[in-house]
Amino acid sequence: MPPEPASQHLKTIAVVGGGLSGIAAALALARSGRFRVTLFEKAAGLGGLCAPVSIAGTVADRFYHVILASDRATIAFLAHLGLAGEIDWRTSRAGFYGRGRLVPFASTADFLRFPFRCPIVALLRTCRQAGQHQDHRRDCQ
Numbered sequence: 001m002p003p004e005p006a007s008q009h010l011k012t013i014a015v016v017g018g019g020l021s022g023i024a025a026a027l028a029l030a031r032s033g034r035f036r037v038t039l040f041e042k043a044a045g046l047g048g049l050c051a052p053v054s055i056a057g058t059v060a061d062r063f064y065h066v067i068l069a070s071d072r073a074t075i076a077f078l079a080h081l082g083l084a085g086e087i088d089w090r091t092s093r094a095g096f097y098g099r100g101r102l103v104p105f106a107s108t109a110d111f112l113r114f115p116f117r118c119p120i121v122a123l124l125r126t127c128r129q130a131g132q133h134q135d136h137r138r139d140c141q
């Protein structure tokens with residue numbers, strides 16, 4: 001009798017959900033060499049919350065996803081999937097539109113300069129003004 005192929009000794013395992021968690025789990029199980037893995041995904045494609053969406057022919061992020069150079073686990077995971085070369089690093093630009101203009105909101109300086117009503121910024125401004133007021137009083141004495 002011919003020997004059974006090695007794959008017949010593998011346990012069969014199902015992973016439900018093809019988002020990042022399911023892909024990572026399926027990949028780890030398959031790479032362990034101990035399981036035959038089937039990944040079940042109810043949507044048309046993989047990716048879950050991270051999957052892109054097509055709007056009038058334009059492919060866009062479903063949500064405002066971003067990874068930073070400090071996200072080592074995510075970058076290592078992408079490399080594991082052979083996708084490291086696909087990462088397109090860009091300088092982040094984010095802003096708020098209000099009172100007819102777009103105001104940048106990507107750095108600490110932008111945060112401190114933010115002109116629209118925001119309780120935290122208002123509080124910081126009040127503290128800064130109070131500090132300046134005290135400095136002024138000290139200078140006058």
Ligand SMILES: Cc1cc2nc3c(=O)[nH]c(=O)nc-3n(C[C@H](O)[C@H](O)[C@H](O)COP(=O)(O)OP(=O)(O)OC[C@H]3O[C@@H](n4cnc5c(N)ncnc54)[C@H](O)[C@@H]3O)c2cc1C
Pocket residue numbers: 016017018019020021022040041042043046047048049050063064065066067074
């Ligand atoms: C607005 C927003 C912004 C975010 N921004 C960031 C970010 O900038 N950076 C970051 O790292 N993370 C971000 N996240 C978090 C990130 O999207 C999630 O942590 C991650 O995608 C979750 O992956 P998951 O696989 O655990 O779940 P999901 O992505 O939800 O995947 C679950 C999958 O299971 C499938 N499924 C469910 N039930 C069944 C079933 N019965 N049978 C078969 N398939 C099924 C679903 O269709 C889906 O594909 C953001 C999330 C949101 C909502």
